[in-house]
Amino acid sequence: MADITATFPRPTIKWNETAAGGYVVLALVVLIWAGFALTMRAMGKSPLATADVALIRFAVPVVALLPLLFGRLHLLRQVDRKTVLLVLAGGVPFYFIASAGAKLTSAAYVGALIPGTTPLAMALISRVFMGRRLSTRQALPIGLILGGVVLMIAGQRHAVTADTLRGVGLLLLASLIWAGYTIGLRQTGLDAISNGLLLSIGSLVTIVPMMLVGLVGSNFGHFSVGEALPYVLVQGVGTGLISTLGYAFAISRLGASRSATIGSLSPALTSLLAIPLLGESLAVATAIAVVLMTFGVILANRTGERVPA
Template sequence: MASSPSLPAAVAPPTPTGSGQAAAVAARPWLGYLAMLVTLAIWTGFVLSIRAIGKSPLAPADVALLRFGLPALVLLPLLPGRWQQIRAVRLRHVAMILAGGGLPFFFAASAGGAATSAAHVGALVPGTAPLFVAALGVLLYRQTVAGSRRLGLALIALGVLALLATSLTALRGPALAGSALLLCASCLWGLYTHGLRRAGLDAIGCNLLLCLPSLGAVAALVATGALPTQLGHFGWSQALPFILLQGLGAGVVAGFTYAFAIRRIGAERSAVIGSLTPALASLVALPVLGEPLDATTVAGIALITGGVVFANLDFSSTSSKGR
């Protein structure tokens, strides 16, 4: 599957191959670039919304209800057509998907974002996902890492060290703990990516498998009082950004726009454009959340972004050769 692993949306369906891919890429490529820009905007908004949970009147559980509830409701009418495919997914892969993209990922990312910054969320979650995907591929499936992808992963690792440098030198406990949680979230996303690749589902089936059980679990935890909630203590205007970015944007729209972009402009160009998410999220956080960037953070983001570009380019070309 040719989709990038460092994404907050469901992994896209397999890319068209051979002459079919060439024809799709040649037909109105500007539509593909437009779809990819929409996807990039949604991913950037997703990163900012993770950071914004801690500054909003909504509890993390309330945002989780929106994140998994809205896609579940929108896609529920399509469940009968995907039910047999979902039932055929191995239990091991179901567990990887639910742990890696469901509640454990969501709460690790939201807790880490509350203790750090949007720059850290963008760089340490989607930015380091290729590193964890590669490591898990080696450990679980004996995959090999070769070519410029090694350079890309090394740049990502250096970028992580740069982002952690300030916290390490200042011994700031909350920031260090938050960064560790974000790295845990990225590792979970690596599990999610490998689970989806082996599940054999399209974007709709992936979302249904992820969102329906996750919605049931968070609803039960809220109903029993195991998770705190602020339901009834915030208005629609305060929930609207999370409805648009978490529920509808990342939960529904981005999966389809990314798949469309891959068909129009190819997996390589789509992945490279998507790798701009950490840098763009950091820049947008400056005026939106009032979070300044220091030189060390900028260096870390630059290293991670460059590393993701190298990793995606090599991953895409290797995949193409293997078809």
């Protein structure tokens, strides 16, 4: 008897419906995260001020996602004020503190200390503000992260200056703010687009008045489109749009744990890309520290302290 199903065309599976599509998008997201750290470091040699780059970072997603705002207004209005403040802390405050830390250190420090210490910062916040104790499963990853931080500084003590230590302190503070932002994202109950709108619109409403009244310096009008283009692509389109939506897509195809584990490779990628792109050297101690922190974040992701984009 003939197989009657042979007379019907088999449904084709599109690439974006497979795990392979998730891996492709996630690889792009990790590359963008590394690019974010590199551009934060490169700002020190750019004619653009921090406020100019921040404006680009938040204006691009607002313009792109604005048509989707009105259908989500009722959801945004339901988020309580404390959670909104936590999310907005990951905007302008994080940006300026991370930028100040980047100017005093290197791309390897930026790429490792911010995403690499976020699980540690989240554990600290949970302990101080929520009364949660450190579990035995968290001890090893947090120990690896702490060891990486100590090695990153002590391993190059001959080259560490007072400015370097100030930069490390600022980057660790940025990591603490990012951890609070991460907790805020969990509490909003919103989808990726709604969270992106909340962060971008709130940050844009904050940064524009600060620039207009002179609270933050701006070089607007003193740089070319060509000089601003890398920041438009990496910070605005890349970080603001693709990484936010792409990470959510990757989670839907690969799962949160696997996506977060692969995402943990961004500090190592940042350190490697900084060598040819920014001309920075990578000391042996720094490389080992980055590896320790990367493994620490991977283990933390597997024990529940996941670090989102």
